[in-house]
Amino acid sequence: MRGVVNILIASVGGQGGLTLSRIIAEASVIQGLSVRTGETLGMAQRFGSVLSFVRVGERVLSPIFGQGEADYLLGLELVETLRAVGYLRNSGLAIAADEYKPPVISSLRPAPGWSKDSVARTLKEVLGDRLLFIPARRLAVKAGSHRAINVVLLGVLNASAQLFTHRVVEEAISRVLHGKAAEISVKAYYEGFNLYRESVGEGCRGG
Amino acid sequence: MGNEAIARGAFEAGVRVVTGYPGTPSSEVIMTFHEEGRGLPIYVEWAVNERVAFEVAYGAALAGVRSLVTMKAPGLNVASDPIVSAAYSGVEGGLVVLVADDPGPHTTQTEQDSRWYAKLAKLPMFTASTPGEVKDTVKKLFKLSEELKLPVMLRTTTRLNHAVGEVVLGEVEVLNPRPSFRKDPPRFVRAGMKWNLERHIWLNNVLARVEEAASKLSFNSAEGGGDHCVVTEGVAYTYVKESLGWIKDIDVRVIKVDQIYPPPKAFLRRHLAECRRVLVVEELDPYLESEVKKIAFEEGLKLEVAGKEEGLLPLEGELNPALVREALSKWLNKNVGGKPTKLYEAVVPERPPPLCPGCPHTFSYLALKLGIARAGFKLSEVPIFGDIGCYALSVNKPIEAIWTEHSMGASISMAMGLKIAGYDKPVVATIGDSTFFHAGIPALIEAVHKRVDLLVLILDNRVVAMTGHQSTPSWEVTESGRSARRIEIVDVVKSIGVDEVVVVDPYELDKMVEAVSSLIRRPGVKVIVARHPCRLMEVRELKTIRKFRVLEDKCTGCRACVNVTGCPALYFEGGKVRILGDDCTGCGLCARFCPYNAIVEEDGG
Numbered sequence A: 001m002r003g004v005v006n007i008l009i010a011s012v013g014g015q016g017g018l019t020l021s022r023i024i025a026e027a028s029v030i031q032g033l034s035v036r037t038g039e040t041l042g043m044a045q046r047f048g049s050v051l052s053f054v055r056v057g058e059r060v061l062s063p064i065f066g067q068g069e070a071d072y073l074l075g076l077e078l079v080e081t082l083r084a085v086g087y088l089r090n091s092g093l094a095i096a097a098d099e100y101k102p103p104v105i106s107s108l109r110p111a112p113g114w115s116k117d118s119v120a121r122t123l124k125e126v127l128g129d130r131l132l133f134i135p136a137r138r139l140a141v142k143a144g145s146h147r148a149i150n151v152v153l154l155g156v157l158n159a160s161a162q163l164f165t166h167r168v169v170e171e172a173i174s175r176v177l178h179g180k181a182a183e184i185s186v187k188a189y190y191e192g193f194n195l196y197r198e199s200v201g202e203g204c205r206g207g
Numbered sequence B: 001m002g003n004e005a006i007a008r009g010a011f012e013a014g015v016r017v018v019t020g021y022p023g024t025p026s027s028e029v030i031m032t033f034h035e036e037g038r039g040l041p042i043y044v045e046w047a048v049n050e051r052v053a054f055e056v057a058y059g060a061a062l063a064g065v066r067s068l069v070t071m072k073a074p075g076l077n078v079a080s081d082p083i084v085s086a087a088y089s090g091v092e093g094g095l096v097v098l099v100a101d102d103p104g105p106h107t108t109q110t111e112q113d114s115r116w117y118a119k120l121a122k123l124p125m126f127t128a129s130t131p132g133e134v135k136d137t138v139k140k141l142f143k144l145s146e147e148l149k150l151p152v153m154l155r156t157t158t159r160l161n162h163a164v165g166e167v168v169l170g171e172v173e174v175l176n177p178r179p180s181f182r183k184d185p186p187r188f189v190r191a192g193m194k195w196n197l198e199r200h201i202w203l204n205n206v207l208a209r210v211e212e213a214a215s216k217l218s219f220n221s222a223e224g225g226g227d228h229c230v231v232t233e234g235v236a237y238t239y240v241k242e243s244l245g246w247i248k249d250i251d252v253r254v255i256k257v258d259q260i261y262p263p264p265k266a267f268l269r270r271h272l273a274e275c276r277r278v279l280v281v282e283e284l285d286p287y288l289e290s291e292v293k294k295i296a297f298e299e300g301l302k303l304e305v306a307g308k309e310e311g312l313l314p315l316e317g318e319l320n321p322a323l324v325r326e327a328l329s330k331w332l333n334k335n336v337g338g339k340p341t342k343l344y345e346a347v348v349p350e351r352p353p354p355l356c357p358g359c360p361h362t363f364s365y366l367a368l369k370l371g372i373a374r375a376g377f378k379l380s381e382v383p384i385f386g387d388i389g390c391y392a393l394s395v396n397k398p399i400e401a402i403w404t405e406h407s408m409g410a411s412i413s414m415a416m417g418l419k420i421a422g423y424d425k426p427v428v429a430t431i432g433d434s435t436f437f438h439a440g441i442p443a444l445i446e447a448v449h450k451r452v453d454l455l456v457l458i459l460d461n462r463v464v465a466m467t468g469h470q471s472t473p474s475w476e477v478t479e480s481g482r483s484a485r486r487i488e489i490v491d492v493v494k495s496i497g498v499d500e501v502v503v504v505d506p507y508e509l510d511k512m513v514e515a516v517s518s519l520i521r522r523p524g525v526k527v528i529v530a531r532h533p534c535r536l537m538e539v540r541e542l543k544t545i546r547k548f549r550v551l552e553d554k555c556t557g558c559r560a561c562v563n564v565t566g567c568p569a570l571y572f573e574g575g576k577v578r579i580l581g582d583d584c585t586g587c588g589l590c591a592r593f594c595p596y597n598a599i600v601e602e603d604g605g
Helices: A017-031 A078-087 A116-130 A136-143 A146-161 A166-176 A179-200 B002-012 B028-036 B050-062 B073-089 B115-121 B131-148 B193-216 B236-244 B265-272 B287-299 B321-332 B360-374 B390-395 B410-420 B433-449 B489-496 B509-519 B535-541 B560-565 B589-593
Strands: A004-012 A034-038 A049-057 A070-075 A088-097 A131-134 B017-020 B043-046 B067-072 B095-101 B152-157 B221-223 B228-232 B252-256 B259-261 B277-281 B304-306 B428-432 B454-460 B500-504 B525-531 B548-550 B570-573 B576-579 B599-601
Touching: A004 A017, A004 A078, A004 A146, A017 A034, A017 A049, A017 A146, A017 A166, A049 A078, A070 A078, A070 A146, A078 A088, A078 A116, A088 A116, A088 A146, A116 A131, A131 A146, A131 A179, A136 A146, A136 A179, A146 A166, A146 A179, A166 A179, B002 B028, B002 B131, B002 B152, B017 B028, B017 B050, B028 B043, B028 B067, B050 B067, B050 B073, B050 B095, B067 B073, B073 B095, B073 B115, B073 B193, B095 B131, B115 B152, B115 B259, B131 B152, B131 B193, B193 B259, B193 B265, B228 B236, B228 B265, B228 B287, B236 B252, B236 B277, B236 B321, B252 B265, B265 B287, B277 B287, B277 B321, B287 B304, B360 B390, B360 B428, B360 B454, B360 B509, B360 B525, B360 B560, B360 B589, B390 B428, B410 B428, B410 B433, B410 B454, B428 B433, B433 B454, B433 B489, B433 B525, B454 B489, B489 B500, B489 B525, B500 B509, B509 B525, B548 B576, B560 B570, B560 B589, B589 B599
Parallel strands: A004 A070, A070 A088, A088 A131, B017 B043, B017 B067, B067 B095, B095 B152, B228 B252, B228 B277, B277 B304, B428 B454, B454 B525, B500 B525
Antiparallel strands: A004 A049, A034 A049, B221 B252, B548 B599, B570 B576
């Protein structure tokens, strides 16, 4: 692991982006790593664009980083993933859920000629093999709830970045979530982790 | 999180009274006490507004009890009247005033730099850089406040309040305070001008002791050597430290200032004397920069000082590591940290936060616009004054309702101002329930007393929704479990003597349209209380919600549904509207406005 790993979580308010950043922060503390996250909270962010900066390493100070500095971009929604692409460094990896919630403004007249396929296509064109396109909803529902899409991406991230042991992730999830939500999230984490291992393979892309 | 760390620091310091008014990014301090502090012998409650919050905490501090009051930057403006007086009277128990500024801004109407307030109020102010540090800062400030017998301010910014990081927990002080209050009019009565003059002299003498008292508690620090110095504070310190990690060949001295006011002159003199070139890195206004220049002038130091006034850093917006590296690169005339390798700049439509699916405010503003039209007026001639809260999001497309959003309670008084200026068409003020309690009541009294013709909509969703669902004076049990007396808005409005008051449920859209269209034409102050719980909270309590689906063969893609409601649970794909099932709350507003009946309730719903 390099000095500091910069992770950007791009989501629509209400999708669980903040919960995900909190789980990664808890996992870092349990793993004995230094961590900072930077984000804006409050209901004002409901259904708005939300960026969560997460930085994990031996000694981290700043809660945010600049454009072109993210090692990982976790996109919980396609439009927000595309919006945040500028933060990814050219050696970075984008892990994008195939969720599509276009902003209200793009649904108003006049029609913008904008669709899930076109957003996904643009992402693929721009990122090429630096994009992992994840059927996150399918895996989250398989684990028990669509609400666990965020943790599916954590599974993919950890399979690639190898930041935390499984036990640490499970402990972090149980600190942030409780009861059934925690159970489902643990399953969803493994769904994401195994997907990466099976489809991308360890040798295919170094962490 | 920084705010959790602040709560923890106050808890470790033996705080007994915690109050404030919700405001991003400060709210989670009190929310943390509510979540984690059940059963503790600590009074933790939201107050009706920031000045009341400060006065409550101040009253407790007079009794020798450690108290904390929290607010966002505009809240400090509201509380400034009692705060400025409190500097003359002082405290017995420690009193820490948290003010959370919002460079960016992310969620605030201005980029107010509250550091100037410390100077104006003549109250000591401190800051911190990380969540771990701020916890200990709070503990130290309680001690300092008691030693100086003055309220002490803690100034933070969003990137500290909302930053998550490691915090090492400490011991909890056991104080067992015995509240007492001794009569001392020269100290506590600000009606005696001779006393006021004496207390001003006292205050200036105390301020002269702040640096010495603070240095015993170890504030301010300097690292590195050489004659190139960076003076910084708060979160900007973390950007400076990480940026300097890229430089190997030049020694740069970092002077970290935690004591914002009064400036730590001895500390700065000592370190600036070693410097030849100084870069000041701070957020918002060039506050520290002016202090550094002043000290250099006073001491006759030959310093080349650079910062915002020299254009190395922006005067607006928040800083980030990239901006700081850029400034350092220019200042040192070398490339610090290399250019970031950006892949691609995407152009995608903005996504400002909309009103939520099923939000009663959507219904209210729709009813207001329809009612104005039904009464025979053009929407372009009836100004709708807005206020602070979720409903300000009605400014966005497609609802585009409010014409102004200014400061807490201003909707009613500004609307009155327009009317008394001679505006000859109807004028409407719209204000949320908590905002009405906070600052709308005096404005309504003013309008009623002066017999102004005004329609006031009080959007009563029974909660402070925007900042995360905090209690209002209409709650019967507060977050802490405290039994509370419900204050009814209708009772308050009636007792003020408005000409007419109507209570409607905005979900009954036709009734509300009718109420608007009939009241708007009548003289006097008319109030419509539009009462429906915040939909996000209501849905949590409902066992089932109605489900809707789109009949694809009937949907023509006309977009009437989304053009009317602006609902974020609707979108278009392949020329047809689709419903995001996860987000739809089953309010049925889109179905009502579909001209082709293409959105229908699912069977059994």
